[in-house]
Amino acid sequence: MLRQIEGSKAVADAVALCRPEVVCAYPISPQTHIVEGLAELVKSGALEPCEFVNVESEFAAMSVAIGASAAGARAYTATASQGLLYMTEAVFNASGLGLPIVMTVANRAIGAPINIWNDQSDSMALRDAGWIQLYAETNQEAADLHVQAFRIAEELSTPVMVCMDGFVLTHAWEQVDTPDQEQVDAFLPPYEPRQVLDPAEPSSIGAMVGPEAFTEVRYLAHARLMEALDLVPDVSDRFAEAFGRNSGGLTRAYRTEDADTIVIALGSVLGTLKDTVDELREAGLRVGVLGLTCFRPFPADAVRAAVGHARHVVVLERAFEPGVGGIVTQNVVAAAPATHVHTVVAGLGGRAVTKASLDGVLRAADRLPPLTFLDLDRTLIDRELGRLAATRRSGPTAENLLRDLGAVASRIG
Amino acid sequence: MAVTPIKFYQTGSFAVGGRLLGADQRSVQSDRQRINSIDCGHRACQGCGEALGARYALDAAMRATGNRMVAVNATGCLEVFSTPYPETSWRIPWLHSLFGNAPAVATGVAAAMKAKGRTDVRVVGQGGDGGTVDIGFACLSGMFERNDDVLYICYDNEAYMNTGVQRSGATPAAARTATTPAVGPEPGAVFGQGKNVPMIALAHEIPYVATATVADLRDLEAKVTRAMEFRGARYLHVLVPCPLGWGSASHDTILIARLAKESGLFPVFEAEHGEIVATSKIRRRVPVEDYLRRQTRYAHLFGDRPRTDVIARIQAQADRNIRRYDLLGED
Ligand SMILES: Cc1ncc(C[n+]2csc(CCOP(=O)(O)OP(=O)(O)O)c2C)c(N)n1
Ligand code: SF4
Numbered sequence: 001m002l003r004q005i006e007g008s009k010a011v012a013d014a015v016a017l018c019r020p021e022v023v024c025a026y027p028i029s030p031q032t033h034i035v036e037g038l039a040e041l042v043k044s045g046a047l048e049p050c051e052f053v054n055v056e057s058e059f060a061a062m063s064v065a066i067g068a069s070a071a072g073a074r075a076y077t078a079t080a081s082q083g084l085l086y087m088t089e090a091v092f093n094a095s096g097l098g099l100p101i102v103m104t105v106a107n108r109a110i111g112a113p114i115n116i117w118n119d120q121s122d123s124m125a126l127r128d129a130g131w132i133q134l135y136a137e138t139n140q141e142a143a144d145l146h147v148q149a150f151r152i153a154e155e156l157s158t159p160v161m162v163c164m165d166g167f168v169l170t171h172a173w174e175q176v177d178t179p180d181q182e183q184v185d186a187f188l189p190p191y192e193p194r195q196v197l198d199p200a201e202p203s204s205i206g207a208m209v210g211p212e213a214f215t216e217v218r219y220l221a222h223a224r225l226m227e228a229l230d231l232v233p234d235v236s237d238r239f240a241e242a243f244g245r246n247s248g249g250l251t252r253a254y255r256t257e258d259a260d261t262i263v264i265a266l267g268s269v270l271g272t273l274k275d276t277v278d279e280l281r282e283a284g285l286r287v288g289v290l291g292l293t294c295f296r297p298f299p300a301d302a303v304r305a306a307v308g309h310a311r312h313v314v315v316l317e318r319a320f321e322p323g324v325g326g327i328v329t330q331n332v333v334a335a336a337p338a339t340h341v342h343t344v345v346a347g348l349g350g351r352a353v354t355k356a357s358l359d360g361v362l363r364a365a366d367r368l369p370p371l372t373f374l375d376l377d378r379t380l381i382d383r384e385l386g387r388l389a390a391t392r393r394s395g396p397t398a399e400n401l402l403r404d405l406g407a408v409a410s411r412i413g
Numbered sequence: 414m415a416v417t418p419i420k421f422y423q424t425g426s427f428a429v430g431g432r433l434l435g436a437d438q439r440s441v442q443s444d445r446q447r448i449n450s451i452d453c454g455h456r457a458c459q460g461c462g463e464a465l466g467a468r469y470a471l472d473a474a475m476r477a478t479g480n481r482m483v484a485v486n487a488t489g490c491l492e493v494f495s496t497p498y499p500e501t502s503w504r505i506p507w508l509h510s511l512f513g514n515a516p517a518v519a520t521g522v523a524a525a526m527k528a529k530g531r532t533d534v535r536v537v538g539q540g541g542d543g544g545t546v547d548i549g550f551a552c553l554s555g556m557f558e559r560n561d562d563v564l565y566i567c568y569d570n571e572a573y574m575n576t577g578v579q580r581s582g583a584t585p586a587a588a589r590t591a592t593t594p595a596v597g598p599e600p601g602a603v604f605g606q607g608k609n610v611p612m613i614a615l616a617h618e619i620p621y622v623a624t625a626t627v628a629d630l631r632d633l634e635a636k637v638t639r640a641m642e643f644r645g646a647r648y649l650h651v652l653v654p655c656p657l658g659w660g661s662a663s664h665d666t667i668l669i670a671r672l673a674k675e676s677g678l679f680p681v682f683e684a685e686h687g688e689i690v691a692t693s694k695i696r697r698r699v700p701v702e703d704y705l706r707r708q709t710r711y712a713h714l715f716g717d718r719p720r721t722d723v724i725a726r727i728q729a730q731a732d733r734n735i736r737r738y739d740l741l742g743e744d
Binding site: 021022024049050051053054055056057059060063064065066067068069070071072073075089090093097197198199201202203204205206207208209210213 | 480481482483485486492493496497498499501503504505506507508509510511513514517518519520521522523524525526527528529530534551552554555558559561
């Protein structure tokens with residue numbers, strides 16, 4: 001059914017259609033509306049049987065999901081930013097135990113300085129946690145990916161993270177086609193755990209493993225994730241067949257076949273990128289976009305096939321690794337070593353990624369340095385660097401920058 | 414089943430395992446039909462109070478639930494010595510996730526069972542004192558506050574034993590651990606610290622809170638049985654001497670646990686809905702020194718220059734407990 005609906009609500013409804021049996025979450029912007037939606041559905045009896053557990057922290061949220069999933073219940077939670085980091089230990093544990101938990105990450109920057117706005121530093125920081133990571137471009141995709149996520153997670157017995165840009169998607173009202181219950185039921189069979197806590201057939205889950213087997217266990221975890229490279233597109237195809245919409249898979253190419261320059265990106269910025277590409281194509285430039293829907297496992301073959309012929313690849317990063325540069329870039333370079341790859345870090349902490357800026361980047365692709373920070377305010381940076389050099393003291397720089405901008409004075413003063 | 418209190422000491426009595434008692438008064442251990450929760454083959458130290466406590470507590474829970482039970486374990490000695498992969502000592506469904514999340518994981522299991530309509534399957538969470546009073550405390554308090562249907566058992570050996578005997582929030586004053594060495598003006602753990610989780614649990618007004626020691630296993634079993642009669646959050650704090658960490662003889666585990674209780678240092682009581690309903694009275698009061706002398710973790714208090722001042726402070730703690738919990742009164 002087509003509805004004008006907030007992204008978070010669309011996701012809450014999609015998750016509810018998947019019939020989770022245990023939902024738990026701890027509030028953090030911009031994730032809140034998703035679980036508020038689910039709380040309403042559970043409390044009103046619209047979604048049952050389902051236990052909604054109000055926990056005292058994200059660490060507990062993931063832990064409750066772990067217990068529930070091991071006991072054979074379909075478990076769901078959602079978080080963002082500091083919350084995701086706070087639950088980190090349990091996030092790794094969920095994949096190590098092979099529990100098919102589905103979690104929404106409403107992507108948000110990580111402090112300090114504290115910043116509630118969107119970038120993808122949070123999920124990127126957990127790229128090695130052994131979870132499948134899917135990134136939504138639109139709210140339609142966000143809703144659809146959740147339905148696929150449960151299917152993928154349960155077929156592989158591996159947790160799946162569905163990442164959607166905070167505010168830009170979670171709080172945006174768009175038209176979304178929500179499927180009906182029969183359709184989802186037909187697509188997603190009930191959760192049948194591979195190993196379950198059952199008094200009728202007792203098993204120990206989470207045993208201590210020594211050096212004689214740990215490597216093998218980790219290898220198998222890798223093998224399971226690599227299986228997802230086949231399963232993710234397969235589930236996407238089956239979803240398209242059942243729902244008449246293609247909104248999943250590993251990668252999505254847009255006007256890349258004959259492109260000299262290809263931009264790789266994840267999430268909602270793909271929309272702006274496609275518009276920019278359309279305009280540049282009209283101006284005669286051969287540019288294209290490759291969207292990564294699946295970032296973990298990394299679809300190396302698909303990326304190589306899509307960008308191998310391009311002269312320049314620009315990776316638009318919405319997070320970065322201080323002291324190194326681009327995170328996605330390193331994966332792209334490993335996948336397609338023969339290409340010129342440039343990193344452009346953009347949209348950190350909610351800074352708008354505008355068509356004008358992207359236009360500039362794409363036109364200058366052949367002249368880009370290896371690492372660029374889009375729309376960086378050089379004056380502010382130079383002043384602060386000068387000040388640091390003069391005083392030779394460490395200390396918080398964000399406050400200095402804000403003072404220079406007059407922001408602190410006007411808000412606090 | 415109501416348990417009739419038995420008034421005797423277990424030392425050397427044939428009645429220890431309840432063999433001379435009527436069938437309805439027997440303890441789980443003397444029941445021929447008994448199924449073990451923890452099987453042989455685990456790697457606990459000789460005389461480990463935690464292994465003993467866990468076995469009696471879980472077997473009693475098994476009996477109370479008709480074997481329909483799931484156990485969740487925090488990281489720590491009990492978890493490590495019982496699951497040397499690819500072997501396991503657990504004959505019940507058992508889950509270990511992390512050091513600090515056992516109460517929340519248990520909540521998850523309970524929530525799943527509820528959603529699945531499996532109200533017959535009960536959940537027991539368990540951890541050491543470190544996993545309970547320190548790192549797991551937030552999850553524990555959350556579980557209490559929501560009144561989740563979980564019995565949580567803390568096996569208190571008064572330090573982080575699995576990592577090599579470091580101080581925990583339950584380490585008593587003056588005890589030497591690897592991180593509270595017996596040096597300086599106040600050797601061992603300092604006075605005025607420590608977390609009394611049974612009292613904190615009581616303050617949450619959950620249906621059932623109790624303390625116990627491995628010196629009185631029938632009492633421990635009775636408390637587990639009673640705990641399983643309630644729905645909602647329940648907390649059991651069991652003192653389990655650790656020969657390795659306390660520097661005590663393996664064969665002294667039961668004796669030392671008894672001395673902890675009989676000196677007043679470890680009050681044994683039972684509470685329902687926030688009110689203490691029963692205390693286990695001291696039968697033969699002993700000075701704390703009798704307890705302290707048997708453990709090398711207190712060795713620095715004795716020797717050439719005995720720290721009578723420190724011993725007096727510990728005695729004062731015991732006396733305070735005796736007053737507060739009325740431990741010398743009538744049964
Ligand atoms: C987050 C985290 N921090 C530290 C550890 C290391 N660790 C494992 S067991 C343990 C001590 C356990 O002590 P306690 O809970 O008292 O149980 P005991 O071994 O004494 O029975 C520690 C510190 C860990 N596993 N995880
Ligand atoms: S170190 Fe202590 S608690 Fe751990 S197994 Fe040995 S005796 Fe038991």
